[in-house]
Amino acid sequence: MTIALWCVLAAALLPFPFALAAKWSRRFDNAAPREYLEQAAGWRKRAHWAQLNSFEAFPPFAAAVLIAHVVAGPSAAADLLALAFVALRIAYGLCYIANRATLRSLVWLGAIACVIGLFVVAARAS
Structure with a gap:
Protein backbone atom coordinates (compact mmCIF):
# COMPACT_ATOMS: atom_id res chain seq x y z
CA MET A 1 0.00 0.00 0.00
CA THR A 2 1.33 3.44 -0.87
CA ILE A 3 1.94 6.35 1.48
CA ALA A 4 -0.88 8.27 -0.21
CA LEU A 5 -3.34 5.49 0.55
CA TRP A 6 -2.20 5.36 4.20
CA CYS A 7 -2.82 9.12 4.29
CA VAL A 8 -6.45 8.46 3.40
CA LEU A 9 -6.73 6.48 6.63
CA ALA A 10 -4.94 9.22 8.56
CA ALA A 11 -7.28 11.87 7.15
CA ALA A 12 -10.32 9.71 7.95
CA LEU A 13 -9.20 9.51 11.59
CA LEU A 14 -8.18 13.17 11.87
CA PRO A 15 -11.55 14.50 13.12
CA PHE A 16 -11.49 12.32 16.22
CA PRO A 17 -8.67 13.99 18.20
CA PHE A 18 -10.47 17.31 17.65
CA ALA A 19 -13.73 15.74 18.85
CA LEU A 20 -11.96 14.40 21.91
CA ALA A 21 -10.51 17.84 22.62
CA ALA A 22 -13.93 19.45 22.26
CA LYS A 23 -15.52 16.99 24.67
CA TRP A 24 -12.69 16.84 27.23
CA SER A 25 -14.54 18.33 30.19
CA ARG A 26 -16.12 17.19 33.42
CA ARG A 27 -19.32 18.85 32.20
CA PHE A 28 -19.47 16.71 29.05
CA ASP A 29 -22.64 14.62 29.01
CA ASN A 30 -22.30 11.55 26.81
CA ALA A 31 -26.07 11.12 26.95
CA ALA A 32 -26.48 14.45 25.11
CA PRO A 33 -23.21 15.15 23.28
CA ARG A 34 -24.70 17.40 20.59
CA GLU A 35 -26.40 19.58 23.18
CA TYR A 36 -23.09 19.93 25.04
CA LEU A 37 -21.25 20.87 21.84
CA GLU A 38 -23.91 23.44 20.89
CA GLN A 39 -23.36 25.15 24.24
CA ALA A 40 -19.56 24.88 24.21
CA ALA A 41 -17.53 28.06 24.01
CA GLY A 42 -13.96 29.15 23.43
CA TRP A 43 -11.36 26.64 22.34
CA ARG A 44 -13.73 23.69 22.86
CA LYS A 45 -16.22 25.18 20.40
CA ARG A 46 -13.40 25.79 17.92
CA ALA A 47 -12.17 22.20 18.39
CA HIS A 48 -15.67 21.04 17.51
CA TRP A 49 -15.65 23.24 14.41
CA ALA A 50 -12.24 21.81 13.45
CA GLN A 51 -13.76 18.33 13.79
CA LEU A 52 -16.66 19.24 11.51
CA ASN A 53 -14.37 20.82 8.93
CA SER A 54 -12.13 17.76 8.99
CA PHE A 55 -15.11 15.59 8.08
CA GLU A 56 -15.96 18.04 5.27
CA ALA A 57 -12.41 18.05 3.87
CA PHE A 58 -12.09 14.28 3.80
CA PRO A 59 -14.25 13.29 0.76
CA PRO A 60 -12.49 15.46 -1.85
CA PHE A 61 -9.10 14.39 -0.51
CA ALA A 62 -9.96 10.69 -0.53
CA ALA A 63 -11.40 10.98 -4.04
CA ALA A 64 -8.31 12.82 -5.26
CA VAL A 65 -5.95 10.20 -3.83
CA LEU A 66 -7.96 7.33 -5.30
CA ILE A 67 -8.28 9.00 -8.70
CA ALA A 68 -4.56 9.78 -8.79
CA HIS A 69 -3.79 6.19 -7.79
CA VAL A 70 -6.12 4.64 -10.36
CA VAL A 71 -5.03 6.89 -13.22
CA ALA A 72 -1.35 7.47 -12.46
CA GLY A 73 -0.52 4.48 -10.29
CA PRO A 74 1.82 4.75 -7.32
CA SER A 75 3.51 8.12 -7.46
CA ALA A 76 6.06 9.95 -5.34
CA ALA A 77 4.26 13.20 -6.16
CA ALA A 78 0.95 11.81 -4.92
CA ASP A 79 2.62 10.53 -1.76
CA LEU A 80 4.14 13.95 -1.09
CA LEU A 81 0.89 15.79 -1.73
CA ALA A 82 -1.04 13.40 0.51
CA LEU A 83 1.49 13.77 3.34
CA ALA A 84 1.37 17.54 2.96
CA PHE A 85 -2.43 17.48 3.06
CA VAL A 86 -2.47 15.53 6.34
CA ALA A 87 0.19 17.77 7.89
CA LEU A 88 -1.65 20.90 6.78
CA ARG A 89 -4.96 19.59 8.11
CA ILE A 90 -3.35 18.94 11.51
CA ALA A 91 -1.97 22.48 11.45
CA TYR A 92 -5.39 23.74 10.37
CA ARG A 100 -5.51 32.07 14.56
CA ALA A 101 -8.05 32.82 11.84
CA THR A 102 -5.79 34.28 9.12
CA LEU A 103 -3.15 31.58 9.50
CA ARG A 104 -5.91 28.94 9.57
CA SER A 105 -7.26 30.23 6.25
CA LEU A 106 -3.81 30.14 4.66
CA VAL A 107 -3.25 26.58 5.88
CA TRP A 108 -6.69 25.61 4.56
CA LEU A 109 -5.72 27.03 1.17
CA GLY A 110 -2.52 24.95 1.18
CA ALA A 111 -4.50 21.78 1.92
CA ILE A 112 -6.93 22.50 -0.91
CA ALA A 113 -3.95 23.09 -3.20
CA CYS A 114 -2.78 19.57 -2.31
CA VAL A 115 -6.15 18.15 -3.36
CA ILE A 116 -5.96 20.04 -6.66
CA GLY A 117 -2.38 18.83 -7.06
CA LEU A 118 -3.52 15.23 -6.75
CA PHE A 119 -5.97 15.78 -9.60
CA VAL A 120 -3.14 17.34 -11.62
CA VAL A 121 -1.03 14.19 -11.00
CA ALA A 122 -3.87 12.14 -12.46
CA ALA A 123 -4.39 14.54 -15.38
CA ARG A 124 -0.72 14.43 -16.36
CA ALA A 125 -0.75 10.66 -16.42
CA SER A 126 -3.78 10.31 -18.66
Whole structure:
Protein backbone atom coordinates (compact mmCIF):
# COMPACT_ATOMS: atom_id res chain seq x y z
CA MET A 1 0.00 0.00 0.00
CA THR A 2 1.33 3.44 -0.87
CA ILE A 3 1.94 6.35 1.48
CA ALA A 4 -0.88 8.27 -0.21
CA LEU A 5 -3.34 5.49 0.55
CA TRP A 6 -2.20 5.36 4.20
CA CYS A 7 -2.82 9.12 4.29
CA VAL A 8 -6.45 8.46 3.40
CA LEU A 9 -6.73 6.48 6.63
CA ALA A 10 -4.94 9.22 8.56
CA ALA A 11 -7.28 11.87 7.15
CA ALA A 12 -10.32 9.71 7.95
CA LEU A 13 -9.20 9.51 11.59
CA LEU A 14 -8.18 13.17 11.87
CA PRO A 15 -11.55 14.50 13.12
CA PHE A 16 -11.49 12.32 16.22
CA PRO A 17 -8.67 13.99 18.20
CA PHE A 18 -10.47 17.31 17.65
CA ALA A 19 -13.73 15.74 18.85
CA LEU A 20 -11.96 14.40 21.91
CA ALA A 21 -10.51 17.84 22.62
CA ALA A 22 -13.93 19.45 22.26
CA LYS A 23 -15.52 16.99 24.67
CA TRP A 24 -12.69 16.84 27.23
CA SER A 25 -14.54 18.33 30.19
CA ARG A 26 -16.12 17.19 33.42
CA ARG A 27 -19.32 18.85 32.20
CA PHE A 28 -19.47 16.71 29.05
CA ASP A 29 -22.64 14.62 29.01
CA ASN A 30 -22.30 11.55 26.81
CA ALA A 31 -26.07 11.12 26.95
CA ALA A 32 -26.48 14.45 25.11
CA PRO A 33 -23.21 15.15 23.28
CA ARG A 34 -24.70 17.40 20.59
CA GLU A 35 -26.40 19.58 23.18
CA TYR A 36 -23.09 19.93 25.04
CA LEU A 37 -21.25 20.87 21.84
CA GLU A 38 -23.91 23.44 20.89
CA GLN A 39 -23.36 25.15 24.24
CA ALA A 40 -19.56 24.88 24.21
CA ALA A 41 -17.53 28.06 24.01
CA GLY A 42 -13.96 29.15 23.43
CA TRP A 43 -11.36 26.64 22.34
CA ARG A 44 -13.73 23.69 22.86
CA LYS A 45 -16.22 25.18 20.40
CA ARG A 46 -13.40 25.79 17.92
CA ALA A 47 -12.17 22.20 18.39
CA HIS A 48 -15.67 21.04 17.51
CA TRP A 49 -15.65 23.24 14.41
CA ALA A 50 -12.24 21.81 13.45
CA GLN A 51 -13.76 18.33 13.79
CA LEU A 52 -16.66 19.24 11.51
CA ASN A 53 -14.37 20.82 8.93
CA SER A 54 -12.13 17.76 8.99
CA PHE A 55 -15.11 15.59 8.08
CA GLU A 56 -15.96 18.04 5.27
CA ALA A 57 -12.41 18.05 3.87
CA PHE A 58 -12.09 14.28 3.80
CA PRO A 59 -14.25 13.29 0.76
CA PRO A 60 -12.49 15.46 -1.85
CA PHE A 61 -9.10 14.39 -0.51
CA ALA A 62 -9.96 10.69 -0.53
CA ALA A 63 -11.40 10.98 -4.04
CA ALA A 64 -8.31 12.82 -5.26
CA VAL A 65 -5.95 10.20 -3.83
CA LEU A 66 -7.96 7.33 -5.30
CA ILE A 67 -8.28 9.00 -8.70
CA ALA A 68 -4.56 9.78 -8.79
CA HIS A 69 -3.79 6.19 -7.79
CA VAL A 70 -6.12 4.64 -10.36
CA VAL A 71 -5.03 6.89 -13.22
CA ALA A 72 -1.35 7.47 -12.46
CA GLY A 73 -0.52 4.48 -10.29
CA PRO A 74 1.82 4.75 -7.32
CA SER A 75 3.51 8.12 -7.46
CA ALA A 76 6.06 9.95 -5.34
CA ALA A 77 4.26 13.20 -6.16
CA ALA A 78 0.95 11.81 -4.92
CA ASP A 79 2.62 10.53 -1.76
CA LEU A 80 4.14 13.95 -1.09
CA LEU A 81 0.89 15.79 -1.73
CA ALA A 82 -1.04 13.40 0.51
CA LEU A 83 1.49 13.77 3.34
CA ALA A 84 1.37 17.54 2.96
CA PHE A 85 -2.43 17.48 3.06
CA VAL A 86 -2.47 15.53 6.34
CA ALA A 87 0.19 17.77 7.89
CA LEU A 88 -1.65 20.90 6.78
CA ARG A 89 -4.96 19.59 8.11
CA ILE A 90 -3.35 18.94 11.51
CA ALA A 91 -1.97 22.48 11.45
CA TYR A 92 -5.39 23.74 10.37
CA GLY A 93 -7.07 22.18 13.39
CA LEU A 94 -4.44 23.54 15.76
CA CYS A 95 -4.80 27.01 14.24
CA TYR A 96 -8.56 26.73 14.66
CA ILE A 97 -8.26 25.77 18.33
CA ALA A 98 -5.71 28.56 18.92
CA ASN A 99 -8.05 31.08 17.24
CA ARG A 100 -5.51 32.07 14.56
CA ALA A 101 -8.05 32.82 11.84
CA THR A 102 -5.79 34.28 9.12
CA LEU A 103 -3.15 31.58 9.50
CA ARG A 104 -5.91 28.94 9.57
CA SER A 105 -7.26 30.23 6.25
CA LEU A 106 -3.81 30.14 4.66
CA VAL A 107 -3.25 26.58 5.88
CA TRP A 108 -6.69 25.61 4.56
CA LEU A 109 -5.72 27.03 1.17
CA GLY A 110 -2.52 24.95 1.18
CA ALA A 111 -4.50 21.78 1.92
CA ILE A 112 -6.93 22.50 -0.91
CA ALA A 113 -3.95 23.09 -3.20
CA CYS A 114 -2.78 19.57 -2.31
CA VAL A 115 -6.15 18.15 -3.36
CA ILE A 116 -5.96 20.04 -6.66
CA GLY A 117 -2.38 18.83 -7.06
CA LEU A 118 -3.52 15.23 -6.75
CA PHE A 119 -5.97 15.78 -9.60
CA VAL A 120 -3.14 17.34 -11.62
CA VAL A 121 -1.03 14.19 -11.00
CA ALA A 122 -3.87 12.14 -12.46
CA ALA A 123 -4.39 14.54 -15.38
CA ARG A 124 -0.72 14.43 -16.36
CA ALA A 125 -0.75 10.66 -16.42
CA SER A 126 -3.78 10.31 -18.66
